[in-house]
Amino acid sequence: MRFFRWVLAAALLTGPAAFWPAAAQVYTQSDPLAHTFSIVARDPKTGDLAVAVQSHWFSVGTSVSWAEAGVGAIATQSFTNKSFGPRGLALLKSGKTAQQTLDELLRTDEGRDVRQVAVVDSKGNVAVHTGAKCIDMAGQQTGAQFSVQANMMLTDKVPGAMARAYEQGAALPFPERVLAALDAAQAAGGDVRGRQSAALLVVRAQASTAPWDDRLIDLRVDDAAEPLKELRRLLQLHRAYEHMNAGDLAVEKNDVPGAIREYEAAEKLFPDNLEMRYWHAISLANKQQVPAALKLLRPIFKQDPNWRTLTQRLPKVGLLTVSEAELQQILTLK
Template identity: 40%
Template sequence: MTFSIVGRCTETGQLGIAISSSSIAVGARCPWLRAGVGAVASQNITLPALGPQILDELAAGLVAPKAMDRALARNGYSQYRQVAVVDAHGNTALFSGSHALGNHHALAGEQCVAAGNLLADVGVIAAMVAAFECSEGCLAARLMKALQAGQAAGGEAGTVHSAALSVVGDLTWPIVDLRVDWAEKNPIGELEKLWLAYQPQLQDYLTRALDPTLAPRYGVPGDE
């Protein structure tokens, strides 16, 4: 029901996730990120609790595979779960349970992990990893390219309806958190439109938060 890419930028240390699913509002349940700690995609028969629990274990000093294994063991039913992890140092962990749906696959690359289930073809995941590794630009743009590459390689076996893009940097809140909770068709295309609209405003929103005296004008009535 889902395919995702979790990645890290070696230049900035940013961590991010791009994800799409046939289910509604995938961005509300599956991507979990914490600045300076890691990023986790918890999917398939999704247990949202796995994301925060794995991030807690990473924050406590566990390496990515042990953090993931401990959270999976704590909750049981691991045979139904699929998890992808990248920590703040670029270390990775991945897991696909024996009851993962349909064609499923997970693959670690350089500073990234891609994972998916109910795939049109298992080659979707390798295409996502290759796209991430070969792309340039900021992390959010690279994640979008990887998600689009997965879609171009076949994506999910059925129609996807939601998509999300999240990135954390040095701040305690996400610097990118964009979602298409439902689209009858092409939510990844709709997510790309959101990203292209948001990208030129990203730094302005950070400036407004950190030093309002330097903020550009807001473009609303009364903003003199």
């Protein structure tokens, strides 16, 4: 029944003669109707690439946003052809420009009139297409190394608002600058249906020998009343855990002062997280600052005694290097 409704909606948009011959290719049950607003961009400072999106559709980040380090970023939306993501990245990787890639994707797609897709390549070239039968309000705007696009919006002000916000946010860190464009879209009216999900994907300017590290940020809000607000919260949490990871690396290198600095920075961003406070305390203890460590550990142990159990296990693996007397002082905290 759901598939029938999608077929019927598509038929109304395109007309029977245009629709039915291409039905199997253009509209399938697996392709979401991700009517939405998005941005693709290349950071002129670092070369990093990003795609960000919000929609009134479940888990929009699994359909619209695609990117690969050193290759490019793609947003595919409206009556979404998800194959544009991996196919487009493959075309970019083969050496085609953003425009050449877009031209090839559209050339082979019978549903081009209901597609909206944007591409930015690793050199900052952009290309964007808004099909003639995308649902109003639909539009696009390009600028230096970025493109913003939207369809099924409440007003026709969304692309312009997004572009202005992105251009005016040049002093912001790149991920925050991209999110500023999404916030501006919502403030200008956003999706006529409301909001449900959002995503932010940022990849490195160049591919490394450790591809598992090439996705710098990969955050998704699949279902929320205020997805952009939640996406910003997750970005701040991501920043906090970057400091936590740096602190862990400092511990591995026996750089206890460095670890303390990183854990403190993480705590400032996410003060209610017990784990961040816990490892800060352990680093203090390893720095022979046991009284300060006890002060941090006492409320942690009261809130969740499992942290006390974990502490018993740390000396065995060298992560807690206090004396036996100090260890007992920690474990018997009241």
